[in-house]
Amino acid sequence: MSRKYFGTDGVRGRAGVAPITPQFIMHLGWAAGKVFAQQGKSRILIGKDTRISGYMFESALEAGLSAAGVDVGLLGPIPTPGIAYLTRTFRAQAGIVISASHNPYYDNGIKFFSGDGTKLPDETELQIESYLDLPMDCVESDRLGKAVRINDAAGRYIEFCKGTVNSLNLRGLRVVLDCSHGATYQIAPAVFSELGATVITIGNQPNGMNINDGVGSTSPEGLRAKVLEEKADLGIAFDGDGDRVMMVDHLGELVDGDQLLFIVATHAQEQGRLKGGVVGTQMSNLGLELALKEQGVEFLRAKVGDRYVMQMLAENGWRYGGESSGHLLCLDSNSTGDGIVSALQVLLALRDTGVGLHEWQKRMSKMPQTMINVHRSRNIDVMSDATIQAAIAATEKKLANRGRVLLRPSGTEPLVRVMVEGEDPVVTQLLAQELAEVVERALA
DSSP: OOOOBTTTTTTEEEETTTSSSSSHHHHHHHHHHHHHTTTTSEEEEEEESSSHHHHHHHHHHHHHHHHTEEEEEEEEEEOOOHHHHHHTTTOOOOEEOOOTTTTTEEEEEEEEETSSSSSSHHHHHHHHHHHTOOOOOOOOOOGOOOOEETTHHHHHHHHHHHHHTTTOTTTTOEEEEEOTTTTTTHHHHHHHHHOOOOOEEESSOOOOOOOSSSSSSOHHHHHHHHHHHHHOOOOOOOTSSSSSSEEEEEEEEOHHHHHOOOHHHHHHHHHTTOOEEEEETTOHHHHHHHHHHHHHEEEEEOOOSSHHHHHHHHHOOEEEEEOOOOOOTTTTTTTSOHHHHHHHHHHHHHHHTOHHHHHTTSOOOOOOOEEEEEEEESOOOOGGGGHHHHHHHHHHHTTSSSEEEEEEEEESEEEEEEEOOOOOOHHHHHHHHHHHHHHHHOOO
């Protein structure tokens, strides 16, 4: 069976536009409740980020779950990884996240965690979808689910984050946090200040409509400026739901997900915690692969998306992986990507090695990377086109094993993304343009 509604990260779209409507979300809550109620009396936790439509969808999910006979725990605004953690500790059967991550405020989405704090198996998502084709009903009144608000949810998660780095003392560290007006706006400042850091915070005044608006990990310019203005040691930016992180060093230079993954993985290897290799994606910079290779660390590439990184880690029994976007997986700390925990792992590496963030990132030489989007006017398999294949082979030959070529059709837009990496930025740009022109002619 193929999925009708679920993508690689739940259901997402513009709030008020099908399928992200109150009616559908209530039906989705009921469908999930019917699936989990088959296992006996159930409890499901619901958390959200700060976008204004979260109130509406929280109520819709609560109604649907109650109608299916499932008890509900309401967590309020809390980062996505916090929902995964609390789902485990409350022994709930599932956790539901109301968030559209790094998207603008007018989007929203629903994604699920299983009882062990990981993404739902495909078969469970398909079961839920099968109930969406059925009309809603309601259990008898004496079997309706009850809803309670879990008032200490934020405090529990704050203590969990601190507990992942028990020995870390941040006294003397001056740090700027950009909370993206999102789910970390209260929790991240508490975590870092309670660990001893002097904290300057931006992006911590959500109004329901400013989440990710010129702030956060997708817009680090404000963070860079604030770090320089405050003469801070470093800056940390989260996305709207708190599962991604980017950092800025004391000179205002951006340290992206690939560089952060290199730092935490290298540190884990030095401490004997790595337990295998590292998983990136097709978009991970070649510099990460080469730097890890020099450390004797195996590196594998998964398809783009944390779901696929997680899957490859599980298949190999490894712990560390991530994406260039800053979605890092440190599975010996949490069961899912966690921006706050990942940032703490970086700071732990800085403290243990005595090496600053600026010096650490220089240990991994990023390859110049050029990305060009080519409009796809007709739907053909670009990877089987003989002309395109010949052009890819010619480009790879010119790179002489010190570069990389990637063609990736977009899953959400009529585009083919043409990416070339190489040692020389001018040559890389030229080769990417030449290859993009070949692809454009083939698609015309």
